[in-house]
Amino acid sequence: MIPKVELHLHLEGAAPPAFIRDLAREKSIDISGIFDDQGHYAYRDFAEFLKVYEAACEPLQTPEDFRRLTLAVLEQSAEEGVVYTEAFLSPDFCGGGDVAAWRDYLPAIRDAADQAEATHGITLRGIVTAIRHFGPDQARQTALCAAETADDWLTGFGLAGAETVGMPGDFAWSFDCAKEAGLRLTAHAGEWGGAQMVRATLDALPVERIGHGVQAIDDPALVDRLAEDGITLEVCPGSNVALGVVPNWAAHPIAKLRNKGVKVTVSTDDPPFFHTTMRREYDRLSETFGWTEDDFFALNHVALAAAFCDDATRKRIAKKLERP
Template sequence: MAQRDLRLLPKTHLHLHFSGSMRHLTLVELADKHGVRLPDALRTDWPPDLSAADERGWFRFQRLYDIARSVLRTEDDVRRLVREAAEDDKADGSRWLEIQVDPSGYANRFHGITEFTDLVLDAARDAAASTGIDVQVVIAANRTRHPLDARTLARLATQYVGRGVVGFGLSNDERRGTTSEFAPAFRIARNAGLLAVPHGGELCGPATVRTCLDELGAGRIGHGVRSVEDPELLKRVVDAQVALEVCPASNVSLGVYQRPEDVPLRQLYEAGARIALGADDPLLFGSRLAEQYEAARAVHGFTDEELAGLARGSVLASTAPEDVRKRLLAEIDEWLGVGQQVLTPATAPAY
């Protein structure tokens, strides 16, 4: 039986990190241009063999991410990254992208967090104009840094409400820092109308999801897959329709689950959770957005109707205005009712 093309399924992309969105070819070209030495894991042995099951594994992952970030040296480099991220998302059927960035990680090279944020937002507007998809920004704090730094970033984010910043996040290793100490930063962001989108429930168990809900006022959870381990918590997430940004490829690459079939995507879906599939860091995990949907089909047995349900969940979980949501939901229905193209395997483009 012919299967509908998942790259034509309209969807949103809500879990994509800034430097992690970079094309591998772009990484290599910028590294050569700026004289940055890449380890074999980022040049010849790409994608790298990763695991964050222990602190040493996370350190290696973070080191590779930091090296990738270091190749961004000029304004043109940043604009290229954002434009290519939008192009790749469009090719995968994304109509709305919320890309996540911690400006403090780039401040030294780009004259401060405000100047860098201005640059990213300008690049996002240009990318949206050239690709035709909406590109929004989530400002994210780093849970390995002091909570006061997060308050600075929250105040920064509030200055851009209505100008391209739609949410405030918290990323990095859940096992470090105390999540509840970031509550004041999230209060600043929420009071300004930003959606709270912290990471939780991936490297640590369901308790971090509960803390994100209780202390940070999360409207969406980055990952959140381990909510499945606590039926009471999962029911709470489902009842409140707090969306989970599930990133199957990264869950396996980082050792949260050993095999693709171990990712509890089916359990979460059947429990009624609102799910937005995400690629997380394609540069390090080797797969982009459409491949997450292909995994749902090939590994977890999702039908086209269920895949359309995942796409609807991503739309409803986004910060898109109501008119955009209605349009995208109608396009998903059209894909389901009309699309008859045979699927081409969603392998990563050879950049």
């Protein structure tokens, strides 16, 4: 199995449905309406996806819940051959955005990460993520959570949620705060907001990575800018197909972007919501674009170079990516 690096994974969004159902049952919370007859997460469009996502987070109420969640997610990732992953962590779901509460949740997540690394050999680093549709004021609180707990494990800050709500510049204070704390920066753009949202994000925020970014393909000058500036795209093809960002795998622009010199990586986003895994992503890319082991080897080294980790960790993971 090819060892893999994943840069775009939402911790709550990676929760196995069975895990959330069991946790809800333990707490006598009825969220049965978010599942279909097969027990999968059920939604019809992106707006409903966000509602189901937030409902699935309702049973996650304590640090111990997040410790268990992290163990479950990392075990599944390790089974897919992932040796290094970066997870988006939302203080809004871990204590309601309160800095003091966040300080209680973070050690539980880190404890689980340490346990998973010892047991499964997978390394996790955290990226605190503000939720765009919760607004700029709430994002400031999230940025403070990130800034006050930044270290060699909590290494990044990002922006997720409904991309069409507000403009990137609305969140400039939060990104400046995170940057001053030494955090590396990424933001979702170009999934729903078009190429213009990618451009606006690059103009307003000091990011070095863009989550998704696939709609940049509609603006040749922007594609050139991404390539020239070395901006890395955290591409999630299966997610884009499942949500209708693109109609099918053949229409996905990842290969075109890569051929034009843009740094692309591959991730699963919220894998159980989109019925995908890292192995499935690789299989579909191979089937659709003829990518070989050489392509995936190069892809993973691009991802590792863009990872928000220290040099010692990068060197250690690089050894795991070496071919036998």
